[in-house]
Amino acid sequence: DSGVTQTPKHLITATGQRVTLRCSPRSGDLSVYWYQQSLDQGLQFLIQYYNGEERAKGNILERFSAQQFPDLHSELNLSSLELGDSALYFCASSVETGPYNEQFFGPGTRLTVL
């Protein structure tokens, strides 16, 4: 157990809908990252937050947004969902930002869009 929690574990929804994925980082970790893992594909970096502020952006669609709250938990909002958004979404956290800080991954949220 990495200490990173994600809810829900599974989510099934329909095209066009909006969902929110939640992540609680390890105690003391200030940085949160979101990744998308599609079937048979690698981990695609979406976005990073550090102490409440957006720090880096990857290949995140405009339909997706995220935020990190004062208690350091983070939410990833996915809207106007499409079939291709079906994937495993991982959250990871690290103590600080910058290189060399190990990222600890949560168990993931499996999103299925029907």
Next chain:
Amino acid sequence: GENVEQHPSTLSVQEGDSAVIKCTYSDSASNYFPWYKQELGKRPQLIIDIRSNVGEKKDQRIAVTLNKTAKHFSLHITETQPEDSAVYFCAAGDQTGANNLFFGTGTRLTVIP
């Protein structure tokens, strides 16, 4: 942005043999290269990492090598065991102060008993 390529996509070895997975990266500013192991249905977990000021690092049966000039790095697993079967991801970290990682597409390693 950074682009990480990983080969092979699948690899099968006999138990006891060695396995080698190779990655290349594009951004010369990357200075951190971790390797993650993801067992079926589980989260990725860091198994070893290397920084750009080091050419090789070893931890028991696992070793990583880095060639900064050629922009490639490799994972070597010796004396493979069935429990080494998993998907392995290489990644490269940029140097902008953020810690976002760019991952390769993964290698599914199967160790045949």
